Amino acid sequence: MTATTNESSSAVAPVEEITLTIDGLDVSVPKGTLVIRAAETVGIQIPRFCDHPLLKPAGACRQCLVDVATPDREGNLRAMPKPQASCTIEATPGMVVNTQHTSPVAEKAQRGQIEFLLVNHPLDCPVCDKGGECPLQNQAMSNGAATSRFVDIKRTFPKPIKISTQILLDRDRCILCQRCTRFSDEIAGDPFIDLQGRGGGEPGGHGHGLPAQQIGRFDEAILEYTPSGEQAPNETQRTDDVVGPYGQAGVLSSVAGSIGAALEDTSGRPFASYFSGNTVQICPVGALTSAAYRFRSRPFDLVSTPSIAEHDACGSAIRVDHRRGVVMRRLAGDDPAVNEEWITDKDRFAFAWQTSPDVLTAPLVRDEETGELVPTSWSEAIALAAEGLRKALDGAGAAALPGGRLTLEDAYAWSKFTRVALGTNDVDFRARVHSAEEADFLASRVAGAGMDVIFGDLERAPRVLLVGLEPEEEAGTIFLRLRKGMLAGRVRVTTIAPLATRGSTKLRAEVVRTAPGDEPAVLDALAGLTDAAGTSSGDLSELKAALAEPGTVVLAGERLAGVPGALSALDRLLTATGARFAWVPRRAGDRGAVEVGLLPGLLPGGRPTAEAEARVDVAGVWGVGTLPAAPGRDLTGILDATTSGEIDALLVGGIDLADLPSPADAEVALAAAGFVVQLEVRRSAVTQHADVVLPIAPSAHKSGTFLNWEGRPRPFGQVFTTSALTDSRVLGMLADALEVDLGTRTLEEIHRELAEFDGWEGPRTAAPSVPAAPAPALEAGQARLATWRLMLDSGRGQDGEPHLAGTAYRPVALLSPATATALGIAEGGRVRVSGAEGDIVLPVLPTPMGDDVVWLPQHSPGSSVYRTLGVTAGAAVRLAAVDAEVAR
Amino acid sequence: MAEQGKGKKPAPGKGRGQGRPAQPKRPAAGRTPARTAGTSTGKAPAKAARPRVEKFDVDSDVSKSGLAQFFAPVAGFGVTMSTLFRPVVTEQYPFEKKPTAPRYHGRHQLNRHPDGLERCIGCELCAWACPADAIYVEAGNNTPEAQYSPGERYGKVYQINYLRCIFCGLCIEACPTRALTMTNDFELAGTTREGMIFDKDTLLAPIRSGMLAAPHPMVAGLSDADYYRGDVTGPTTEQVAWVSDRRPDDESLESAAAAAARGATGDGK
Numbered sequence A: 001m002t003a004t005t006n007e008s009s010s011a012v013a014p015v016e017e018i019t020l021t022i023d024g025l026d027v028s029v030p031k032g033t034l035v036i037r038a039a040e041t042v043g044i045q046i047p048r049f050c051d052h053p054l055l056k057p058a059g060a061c062r063q064c065l066v067d068v069a070t071p072d073r074e075g076n077l078r079a080m081p082k083p084q085a086s087c088t089i090e091a092t093p094g095m096v097v098n099t100q101h102t103s104p105v106a107e108k109a110q111r112g113q114i115e116f117l118l119v120n121h122p123l124d125c126p127v128c129d130k131g132g133e134c135p136l137q138n139q140a141m142s143n144g145a146a147t148s149r150f151v152d153i154k155r156t157f158p159k160p161i162k163i164s165t166q167i168l169l170d171r172d173r174c175i176l177c178q179r180c181t182r183f184s185d186e187i188a189g190d191p192f193i194d195l196q197g198r199g200g201g202e203p204g205g206h207g208h209g210l211p212a213q214q215i216g217r218f219d220e221a222i223l224e225y226t227p228s229g230e231q232a233p234n235e236t237q238r239t240d241d242v243v244g245p246y247g248q249a250g251v252l253s254s255v256a257g258s259i260g261a262a263l264e265d266t267s268g269r270p271f272a273s274y275f276s277g278n279t280v281q282i283c284p285v286g287a288l289t290s291a292a293y294r295f296r297s298r299p300f301d302l303v304s305t306p307s308i309a310e311h312d313a314c315g316s317a318i319r320v321d322h323r324r325g326v327v328m329r330r331l332a333g334d335d336p337a338v339n340e341e342w343i344t345d346k347d348r349f350a351f352a353w354q355t356s357p358d359v360l361t362a363p364l365v366r367d368e369e370t371g372e373l374v375p376t377s378w379s380e381a382i383a384l385a386a387e388g389l390r391k392a393l394d395g396a397g398a399a400a401l402p403g404g405r406l407t408l409e410d411a412y413a414w415s416k417f418t419r420v421a422l423g424t425n426d427v428d429f430r431a432r433v434h435s436a437e438e439a440d441f442l443a444s445r446v447a448g449a450g451m452d453v454i455f456g457d458l459e460r461a462p463r464v465l466l467v468g469l470e471p472e473e474e475a476g477t478i479f480l481r482l483r484k485g486m487l488a489g490r491v492r493v494t495t496i497a498p499l500a501t502r503g504s505t506k507l508r509a510e511v512v513r514t515a516p517g518d519e520p521a522v523l524d525a526l527a528g529l530t531d532a533a534g535t536s537s538g539d540l541s542e543l544k545a546a547l548a549e550p551g552t553v554v555l556a557g558e559r560l561a562g563v564p565g566a567l568s569a570l571d572r573l574l575t576a577t578g579a580r581f582a583w584v585p586r587r588a589g590d591r592g593a594v595e596v597g598l599l600p601g602l603l604p605g606g607r608p609t610a611e612a613e614a615r616v617d618v619a620g621v622w623g624v625g626t627l628p629a630a631p632g633r634d635l636t637g638i639l640d641a642t643t644s645g646e647i648d649a650l651l652v653g654g655i656d657l658a659d660l661p662s663p664a665d666a667e668v669a670l671a672a673a674g675f676v677v678q679l680e681v682r683r684s685a686v687t688q689h690a691d692v693v694l695p696i697a698p699s700a701h702k703s704g705t706f707l708n709w710e711g712r713p714r715p716f717g718q719v720f721t722t723s724a725l726t727d728s729r730v731l732g733m734l735a736d737a738l739e740v741d742l743g744t745r746t747l748e749e750i751h752r753e754l755a756e757f758d759g760w761e762g763p764r765t766a767a768p769s770v771p772a773a774p775a776p777a778l779e780a781g782q783a784r785l786a787t788w789r790l791m792l793d794s795g796r797g798q799d800g801e802p803h804l805a806g807t808a809y810r811p812v813a814l815l816s817p818a819t820a821t822a823l824g825i826a827e828g829g830r831v832r833v834s835g836a837e838g839d840i841v842l843p844v845l846p847t848p849m850g851d852d853v854v855w856l857p858q859h860s861p862g863s864s865v866y867r868t869l870g871v872t873a874g875a876a877v878r879l880a881a882v883d884a885e886v887a888r
Numbered sequence B: 001m002a003e004q005g006k007g008k009k010p011a012p013g014k015g016r017g018q019g020r021p022a023q024p025k026r027p028a029a030g031r032t033p034a035r036t037a038g039t040s041t042g043k044a045p046a047k048a049a050r051p052r053v054e055k056f057d058v059d060s061d062v063s064k065s066g067l068a069q070f071f072a073p074v075a076g077f078g079v080t081m082s083t084l085f086r087p088v089v090t091e092q093y094p095f096e097k098k099p100t101a102p103r104y105h106g107r108h109q110l111n112r113h114p115d116g117l118e119r120c121i122g123c124e125l126c127a128w129a130c131p132a133d134a135i136y137v138e139a140g141n142n143t144p145e146a147q148y149s150p151g152e153r154y155g156k157v158y159q160i161n162y163l164r165c166i167f168c169g170l171c172i173e174a175c176p177t178r179a180l181t182m183t184n185d186f187e188l189a190g191t192t193r194e195g196m197i198f199d200k201d202t203l204l205a206p207i208r209s210g211m212l213a214a215p216h217p218m219v220a221g222l223s224d225a226d227y228y229r230g231d232v233t234g235p236t237t238e239q240v241a242w243v244s245d246r247r248p249d250d251e252s253l254e255s256a257a258a259a260a261a262r263g264a265t266g267d268g269k
C-alpha cells in the first residue's frame, strides 16, 4: 500500500465528535452518526430490518424504535412525543436515548412492530430457505411477543415468482423493508426490482387505482394492472419447475411483452442484473431466494470458510458454505477495502465447475498399446512426465504455458520451474490476445510496482479514465466502486470505447467514441502529442485538462494488448500527465503472474531477464549457478516454434483454447508437439493432445494467495482437506524427478523466497514504443470488429449453472442504426458477420455507435469470435443481412 | 480425590487411615476435611460394610443352632425353591412377541396425508433437534409434475442412522407437520453399519388402502396449511385421474379410486 494514496485521502479535517447518552451510557461518536450505529459502538443492539450500513437510511420497517429526548435551546431535556426510528435519526449532542433495554415504551413499540410485520407473514419458516439465519425469525424471538392477536385471513399473493431464472420472490414473506430495491437503485443501478403500487390496495383489488403494495418488476399481469381500466390484464405465465403452497405452478415474471433485444437475458426476460444475488443475501426475510440454493440445506448443516473469488482480478472476499464435502453456496464476505459486502453473481453462483464430471481425479498417461489416456499412479505419471521432458531438454527444449488462473505461489513455482528445471525463458501466462508491446509495458509499469491505485481511490478520484476496460463485464467490483463514487458526486468516469454500453451508462460515463484500433491516436491526442482534430472522437480539450489534475486515475484493461501501439501511447499519456495508473486484467492470477515473472522477458519482482545483474540476483536466491539468458518467446512464439519443431515439449497449465487469439493454431501446435504435459483441474481441449495429465486441486481444495489488480495479496484457505495437489506441489515433484530442487513444498517456503525478491533497484524494462497500425482499409459492407467478453458467457467457469446462465445477456450484434439500414436489416433482423475462417449470425440491436464498427460478444453462446471468425478485435469483417428465409 | 482413590485400591490395609473420617492421622491442610467428606459419601458405606460381611460368614459363625447349621449349606436354595412354584415371568422373545407400551419409542416412520402425499416437507427441523446427529435430510423442490408433499418443498433424502439414534423422541417433537412419529418397532439389529442407516424407502409409511401413491397434485383449492389442519381426508377423483393418466399401472389406483368415489375429501373450501 503506497503511503501517498491513503494519507492524502485521510488527511481531511477530523470530524467533530459529539457525546450522547444511550441507556445511561455516555457515548462519543463522530457527528452525523446514526443513533442505531452509535448504540452499536457500546454493544447495544437495537433490532432492525431495513437498516443496512451500506445503504441509505429508509426508515421503512419501523423496527428500530427507541425513546429519544434532546436538549432544547435552554438545555432542558425534551422527550420526543413518540418513539423514533433510530436508523434515520442522527445523534446530536446531549441526546438521551433509551432503547428497549431501559424504556418500556420502546420495548412495547418494538414488540408491537414485530406483531404488525407478522400479521401478513405466512410463518412458513419450515419451508423457507432463510429459516435458521433469518433476522425476522431471530428478532421475533428476541424482541417479539410469543403469540399473535391476529385472527383474520392473511393477505396472500400467488408465489413464488421467478423474477429471473435465478431469483425467486415470495411476496407473502416480504416485509417491504426495501433493502433489495435500494440495493438495485443505489449500488448496482439496475432496474431489477422495485416497490410497486406504493400505498395501493389489496391483491386482486385496487385501492386508489393501484395494485397492492409489493416488491417486484413492473409486470402488468402480475400486478393485475389495467392502464385503461377496461382491458383485462394478460394472464400470468407459469413455470414448470416450482410450485406454491396450493401446489399451483410458480409465476414467471416479466416474460410477456419484450422490451427489446439488447436488454433481454437468455431466458427472454429483460436483463436483470449482474449483482442480483446480493439482494438475496441482504433480504432480512426469505422473500428473495435463489434457484441455485433453493431448499439445499440449513445453516446448521453448513461449514463456512472465508475465501477469495476466483473468477476475476478483483479478489472479492467470499464465504464458502459446504455440507458434507459439497459446496452448497457462496456468499459475499465483508471486506471494506475491496468488495465491501457485494459480489457479482458470477462469484456467487458459478462454483459448480469445481465439481463438474470432467474434473480430473487421477493422473492420466497414454496407454502404450491403445494410445488412450488411462489413469495411473502419481509416481508413474511423474516418472513418465520427467522422462519425456528430459528427452525434450536433450533435444530442442521445452516451454511452459501456465495460464492466468494461478495463485501467486503456484505462479512462482511455474516461474522457477521453467527457469531452473526447463532452463528456458519460454514462458507466458497470457492465454489471450497479447503482444510483445504488452509484455514490455507490463514489465515497465506493472511488475514490482506494488500497490498504487486501490479500490478506495476509485470512489475518490476526481476523474477516472477507462481504456479498453468495461468494468461491469470484466471487473464487477470496480464497477460498483466507480458507481459509488459517481453517485457521491466525487468521481467522473470517462471511457475510451466504441460505444456507450449499459455499464458505462450506469456510471454516467462520458464516452470518447473510438473505433477499435484508434485508441493510440486518442491517447496521443490526450497526451497533447498530436492534434486532437486528427481523431474521430470530437473535442478532447476538457478531458485533456482533467487528466492533468492531480488524483486522476487511469485504468487500462488487458484487451488493449490487442491494439498495436495502444500501450505505448498509454505509457506516453501517463508520462505526460502524471496520472495514476492501474492495469486491470480479467483473470485472478494475472497480476500475480506478472509479479513472479511468468513472461519471457521478466523474472520475479520486475527484474528484466535481459539484465545480467537481475539474473545473478535471482540465481542467487534460487541457489543455482546461472539462469538462461536467451530471450524467451511469448505464447504465439511458443506455439509457432512448437509447430515448426523448435520446441519439443510443452508444459501446459489452466488454458482454455477458446481464449487464445487463434485456437486453431494452438490445436495445430499441440498436435505437433513431441510431448505435452498438462496440469489441469478439468479435462479440456488440451487434454486430447496431452501425453501426461496431472490433476490439480480446484480452488476450494487448496490454499494460496491471489494478487488482485491492485496488487493486494488476497490469501485464502482450503475449504476441503483433500489429497489434491497444487501446481507448486506437482511441479516440485516433477522437479525432484528431474533432479532439481525446486523448494516449493510449502506455502511458507514459497513466501520466504518471494520476500527476497522485493525492492529491485536495478534497471527496468524500457517502456514500449510501438507505432500504431494503420486502420484496415474497409471495403463496402465491411466494418471493424469490436469485441470483448461479457461477465456471463460461455466461459468454462460457469459450467453446470443453468440458473445463472439464464440471467446472462442474450447475445446480440451491435450496429449503428445507419449501418443496419444500409445493410437492409429490419428491426429484429439478423446479421451475418464473416471473418477469415467463418461466420457468426446474431440478432441485431441498433445502437448509437460508429458506422464502421460492429460489436460482437467475444465468447458467448453462438458467438465465439476467435474460434469461429478467426480474427481478433480491430480486424475488418464483412457484414451481411441474413435472409429472412434462412433465418426461419 | 483421584489421589486417594488410587492409593486405596492396591493397598486397602495400609492406607486405611486416609479414608477414615473418624481418625484423621495426618494433620490436615485447610481443605482436607472438605475433601474427605466429599470422598466419603461414596466410599464410607463400602468400608462400614466390610465387618458386617464377616458376620454372615457361615463357617465362622458359631452362634447358630444345630439345625440351622445343618441346612446352612443349602439355605440359599430357599429362594430358588419358593420361586419354582410362582408364575413364570420370562418372556419367550423372539418366539413369542409381546406388545410394547403404547408410547414406546421405537423405529421412526414418515407419515402420509390421507390422500397419499408425504407429510414430510424436508425442513430439517428434526435433524436440527436431534442430539445424536442421527438424522440427515435433503429437501427437494416440488414441481407441478412431481408433487410429493403439499406445498413447495418435500424431503428428497431422508436418513436416520440407528447406530446413533438414542430414541429420545426430540425429533418427533420438532417436526412441524407430524410427518415424523415413532412406531413400536424395536427390532433394530443388523450386521452392517450401512444397513443401520435407514433410508426414506424404509422409513416412509406404506400406502394404505384408500391412499393414492405420490407424486400427484394436491387436492384442488387446498393449501398446505389446509392439509395440516386435516381438511384432506382422502384422494379426490381429479387426483386419481391425474395418476391414472400418467401411471396407469399404479397399484394404489384401485382403492384410491374407490375412496375418491366415496368422496372422502370435499371439493375444497
Ligand code: SF4
Binding pocket: A173, A174, A175, A176, A177, A178, A179, A180, A181, A215, A282, A283, A284, A285, A287, A288
Ligand atoms: S424482498 Fe426482502 S429485501 Fe426486498 S423489501 Fe421484501 S423483505 Fe425487504
Ligand code: SF4
Binding pocket: B129, B130, B131, B132, B133, B134, B135, B160, B164, B165, B166, B167, B168, B169, B170, B171, B172
Ligand atoms: S429419537 Fe432422538 S436421537 Fe433418535 S433420531 Fe430422534 S432426536 Fe435423534
Ligand code: SF4
Binding pocket: B119, B120, B121, B122, B123, B124, B125, B126, B127, B137, B155, B174, B175, B176, B177, B178, B179, B180
Ligand atoms: S420429518 Fe418433519 S421435521 Fe423432519 S424434515 Fe420432515 S417435516 Fe421436517
Ligand code: FES
Binding pocket: A047, A048, A049, A050, A051, A058, A059, A060, A061, A062, A063, A064, A065, A085, A086, A087, A088
Ligand atoms: S431499521 Fe429503522 S426503520 Fe427499519
